[in-house]
Amino acid sequence: MAVSWVSAAPAIMVFLLFLSTILSTGSCGDQVPLVLWSSEGYPLPRQSPPPAGSVVSAAQLDSYLSSALSAAPQNTLLFLQDELSVDDFTVFGGVFGNKQDSAFPHLESALQASSSPLVLPALSWGGSSAILPLLQQHLGTPPLYLDPTSLAQLRLNASVPTLLVIHLPYKAGSGLMSPRDALSGNDVVIGQVLDIMKAQDVLYTAIYTALKPSRVVQDLSEGVQSIGRTLLQAPVPVDPYPPLQFPKNATPCILLWAESLLVSVQRDNKWETVDLGPLTFGTSPNVTLTNTMCNTTKTRLVLNYQDILQFKAFSLTFSMSQGFYPVSARNWSTLDFVEVEYDGLSVVFNGSRNIYAPVEYSYHCQSVTNIRDALLVPFNPKDIAASQWMLSFSDFQIQGFNVTKLAFSYANDCAGFFTPGIWMGLLTSLLMLLILTYGLHMITQLRTMDRFDDPKGPAISVPQNE
Structure with a gap:
């Protein structure tokens, strides 16, 4: 047809x-x-x-x-x-x-x-x-x-x-x-x-x-054959590879996962890009974690690579810290900076203002980047080297504290619940409620007349001057 x-x-x-x-x-x-x-x-x-x-x-x-x-x-x-x-x-x-x-x-x-x-x-x-x-x-x-x-x-x-x-x-x-x-x-x-x-x-x-996407629909797996109450259970997404953990042969203190870790550098007015995801995760990663450390207050995850973007030595460092904040009366963890080191040089991006989560949670964001809608900003805005690098991490999730199992804790997502549309709806509803309350108040203040004219009495005469 x-x-x-x-x-x-x-x-x-x-x-x-x-x-x-x-x-x-x-x-x-x-x-x-x-x-x-x-x-x-x-x-x-x-x-x-x-x-x-x-x-x-x-x-x-x-x-x-x-x-x-x-x-x-x-x-x-x-x-x-x-x-x-x-x-x-x-x-x-x-x-x-x-x-x-x-x-x-x-x-x-x-x-x-x-x-x-x-x-x-x-x-x-x-x-x-x-x-x-x-x-x-x-x-x-x-x-x-x-x-x-x-x-x-x-x-x-x-x-x-x-x-x-x-x-x-x-x-x-x-x-x-x-x-x-x-x-x-x-x-x-x-x-x-x-x-x-x-x-x-x-x-x-x-x-x-x-x-x-404007419409996110999770597909049920073809292998799901259960019935009854499990029909109301949301399908569990299966990751293509497990998260990166440190240390590897003991109870981890740092977990990291991402769908892709894109790193781009501008050289001779041309951008060169590499995806470090396949080298970092999977069954046979090509990354070392030398100089990685973790304790109760600070963690530093260092991903070391060889021969990346024509650099002999290349590394990505994710530095996190946690502390008590009196305003919220709880401990929070922050991603203080992401550092790119290449052949003895480095460029640092600050993430502490935008990337944070309660210390009991992990942090998740669909896109962590230093370009449009940047969550990572250069420590020094005047640093020319920072403008020559682009970082783009998709489906990024990290946890540096309170890791109890080989899985992430509940994720604090970067997508806010109160979107501009929700705020406008709430403010409009509040305005309508105030108008309704004022109208009901005016109705309750109405009073009927307690005296009336007698229709059988003498009419009122108004003399007119000729």
């Missing part, structure tokens, strides 16, 4: 392929989609899409970007949305190319005009946080954050690589507008940017993705 649609309507062939690829993934899970296309008339190298249902990791994304950007225009547009899931395309996309019923008319038009777009329906959450360092590595240029107004005043040179990041302003499901209106507003921004590029006659490569 799909073949007959393509032959009957070649103009929407690409979009139907886009929808069919998305529909084959089944569930959104903890992944975000990624769409890559080029300007009209500029072909991209054809690449085999991932198998249906598979999740694209950061390493696989690097391979896809390497093939696509090798022959693509060097002016790259990265449309970065806060939240996006595959279901947003299937629910709010046009049916059979009907753009009047779609929240993505400009995106669909761009995909139809492109000769060979790349669609990755399920990109791992860690991979989405790594896309910016990977693009900087392939293009060899830092990102430039723009909006359509600023882009219209910029004159691009087709011979010079540029990485333009357009942060889409609207957030689906924020409560201020419906998800459809939010996605439609972002699509309008995409259309404005593409029109500007077309008006300047500049070839480009465009990427549309998000930082995290």
Whole structure:
């Protein structure tokens, strides 16, 4: 049936392929989609899409970007949305190319005009946080954050690589507008940017993705066959490898786990990136823990590597401390700093202001980075060396105190419970409650008249002067 649609309507062939690829993934899970296309008339190298249902990791994304950007225009547009899931395309996309019923008319038009777009329906959450360092590595240029107004005043040179990041302003499901209106507003921004590029006659490569999914659905394992009360039990996620522990052959005092540990360095105006996750975790890690120590007040986890990013000696140090805070009347642990040491030099990033947890808990955050929405900031803002390094840890979890078993304690997550939408709802509800209370108070103060005029009495006469 799909073949007959393509032959009957070649103009929407690409979009139907886009929808069919998305529909084959089944569930959104903890992944975000990624769409890559080029300007009209500029072909991209054809690449085999991932198998249906598979999740694209950061390493696989690097391979896809390497093939696509090798022959693509060097002016790259990265449309970065806060939240996006595959279901947003299937629910709010046009049916059979009907753009009047779609929240993505400009995106669909761009995909139809492109000769060979790349669609990755399920990109791992860690991979989405790594896309910016990977693009900087392939293009060899830092990102430039723009909006359509600023882009219209910029004159691009087709011979010079540029990485333009357009942060889409609207957030689906924020409560201020419906998800459809939010996605439609972002699509309008995409259309404005593409029109500007077309008006300047500049070839480009465009990427549309998000930082995290808008709909997180945990899939039940196919092996789960239990019934009864266990149907109400949430599935336990299975980590691909156990956490790193110190010491290894005794009761640990430090635990560390991350999906990826991306480290990038700028050398000769080009970014070089390495993922230290496979070298740190798993059954055969290639890391040593020399100089690691822990006691009741301070812990220091030192990850030592060899021949990383062309450095003979390379290490990552996570230094934590714990103390009593009178305001909260309890002990808290903080990640004081993350230090990168390379061939005798070092650069230090402070994390104590943003990375903390009760001493009985572990700390968890989906993204710990020193770039956008940074949790790690340079100790010395004027340090030029700090600006040449980028750290991006995805699904990061660490515990340096009160480790009782070979597993993390309850996690204190960096994602706050009271989001701006929740605060606005609470304040609006409080305002309505005050208005209702004032109205009830006014009603209770009403009094009926205790004297009335006698209709049978003499009428009141008012003399008139002639």
